[in-house]
Amino acid sequence: MSANAQVAEVFDQMAAALELLGANRFRVNAHEKVARVLRDLTDDVRAVVEENPPAAVARLRSFDGIGESSAKKICEWVETGSVPEHQKLLSQVPLGLFEVLAIPGVGPKAAKLMWEELGIESLEDLKTTSDEALSSLPRMGKKSVEKIRQAIDFSEKSGDRVPLGVARPMAQKLVAELSKLDGMQQVDFAGSLRRGKETIGDIDILVATTDAEAVREAFCSHPDVTQVLARGETKCSVRLENERGVVMQADLRIVPEEAWGAALMYFTGSKEHNVRLREIAIGKDRHLNEYGLFSGTAERPQDRGETPVAAASEESIYQALELPFVPPEMREDRDEFSDRWNGEALISLSDVKAELHAHTTASDGRLSIEELAKEARRRGFHTLAVTDHSKSQPIANGLDEDRLLAHIDAIRKADAKIDGIRILAGSEVDILADGSLDYDDELLAQLDIVVASPHAALRQEPVVATERLLRAIRHPLVHIIGHPTGRIVGRREGLSPDTKRLYEAAVEHDTVLELNSNWNRLDLRDAHLRAALQAGCKIAIDTDAHDTWQLDHLVYGILTARRAGMRPEQCINTWPADKLHSWLESKR
DNA sequence: GCCGTTTTCGGCCCGACTGTTTTCAGTCG
Secondary structure, eight states: OOHHHHHHHHHHHHHHHHHHTTOOHHHHHHHHHHHHHHHHOOSOHHHHHHHOHHHHHHHHHTSTTOOHHHHHHHHHHHHHSSOHHHHHHHHHSOTTHHHHHTSTTOOHHHHHHHHHHHOOOSHHHHHHSOHHHHHTSTTOOHHHHHHHHHHHHHHHHHOSOEEHHHHHHHHHHHHHHHTTSTTEEEEEEOHHHHHTOSEESEEEEEEEESOHHHHHHHHHTOTTEEEEEEEOSSEEEEEEEOTTOOEEEEEEEEOOGGGHHHHHHHHHOOHHHHHHHHHHHHHTTEEEETTEEEESSOSOGGGGTOOOSBOSOHHHHHHHTTOOOOOGGGOSSSSTTSTTOOOOOOOOGGGOOEEEEEOOTTTTOSSOHHHHHHHHHHTTOSEEEEEEEBTTOGGGTOBOHHHHHHHHHHHHHHHHHOOSSEEEEEEEEEBOTTSOBSSOHHHHTTSSEEEEEOOSOTTOOHHHHHHHHHHHHHOTTOOEEOSTTOOBTTTBOOOOOOHHHHHHHHHHTTOEEEEEOOTTTOBSOHHHHHHHHHHTOOEEEEOOBSSGGGGGGHHHHHHHHHHTTOOGGGBGGGSOHHHHHHHHHTTO
16 A cells, blocks of 8 residues: 555544544544545655655645644654554544444434443444444434445445446436436436546436426336335435346436536545535635535525526536536546636537457457447447557467567558558557566567557556656567556555656656556546646556457546546557657657 | 635525424435
8 A cells, every 4th residue: 555545544543532532523524534635645755754754744744634733744754654543543533433433324413322331343343233232322313224234234235335436327227217307308317426526436427307206217117227225206216236237326316407517526526626616606705505506605594595697507607606617527626726727628528539449259359350440430420540569468368579570560551551540550569577578679679560568567666667667668679558557446455656757767768558448447546637737747548458349448537547537648649640640650 | 623815713505305304403415
């Protein structure tokens, strides 16, 4: 785990402990914010502190949300490996209680009561505590106990958050079916799904309709629904299960059409973005809630029949607040309210005109060169790079030198045969553990494009990983570094190199870094990508497709790129054919 | 605990829902 992630964990635990001990909620929030800032930070805090200890506190304080006290704690962690305040809190609150706090419906008050009154110190304790004992607690009746039992059951069955690429099709299916209903005015999904986060907790569907009952009925009786959790006037909650057994909660919200924009904004979040937006509204003597943006700062203007200044569209609300429109993917309270964001168009799916990383039957793909090329052409691409695996990937049927030479020949023939698309002879060459490549330079020079990727030795120490990747970036025949960290979302952390040095080297050597669109990878991830772009790196967004349907994964790459604030020209896949081809040739 | 071209002190988003209650605390997003 990276230093930043480890310190973030310390702050999250301090926040949870403080919450359980009944500390001021703003203090709790402040700790949570520090954890969040640390997770998004691309500067490595260990490096920041070790490089210049006397200036470390000031440097850390320059990050929004980190103050004097937190900066000192971070320094303590780097210098001694622990934070005394953290240790002190852990001695006051049992660690297992954090699992109890994590159960939906159990907040700090309830967890604290369970602990103090019933001696519950872990999830296991809670499970073995009788219903009678639990319901003896204040404000804890039969229904509350039942809900807690169900929540434990659900979290054990459904596990953690679901990858974007699994959740999005489930939501799209629901939206497509609801949109067919009579009286439907608007329907869309909101929440982290609309923001394109790499993992999704639950699905939020928003609807404006003239026939609410029809929508409620269609939603609650949908074939994928296994349980209806709640069915109210404006909100229904269900459990969905897809054909592969993935279980998710989905919430339906029915909102008035005239407040569609305000509601969509509210339910899209993020929470942190909304909070900042409301603060900005107050500063302009306005009041923002899910019913609209109102004049004055009095509470609940909608109840007094006041007409909002803006409500029907998200655009109108940002405009009335004198802010550039913020695309959903950027709403994370990072820097979308700073001068850095001016509302310029972000990259979109239709900007992409080339696929530069894809596999065929020569290695572990399912399509022939021609099938792949025709599929790429059908999508309006002007260029396709065929990049099969190299010899150190026997599990992926990687090509040895002789097979690669024959493959290059076959690609050239296909290129001559098929009109309307340029087919490039390439390779996804392994970056070996020491940073050398899997083919010699003479062979690499015969390829039109070289994507160099790490596949093995993905648990290397950061220092070793940095040197390994730097060596590949500096290699004069390498165009693109494929999935640079080798991480798998939620399953494998991958390499944790000094990203700052990688980005500087990539700029210096004109080497492109990949954003791999496969939803299992999304590598570089959003925060890294943002820093790479700010460092001036060029990016390739590729699908790494092994079959036709995987070319559709491009959308996940685009969502991730938008989260990083990417403009079209920063992505080489958007370049016109001649610009792209001449850049590729510049490395030959 | 953090933050400040109106503040170095005094604020810190807003509303819905639920269950347990006779008026609201706790939790969530």
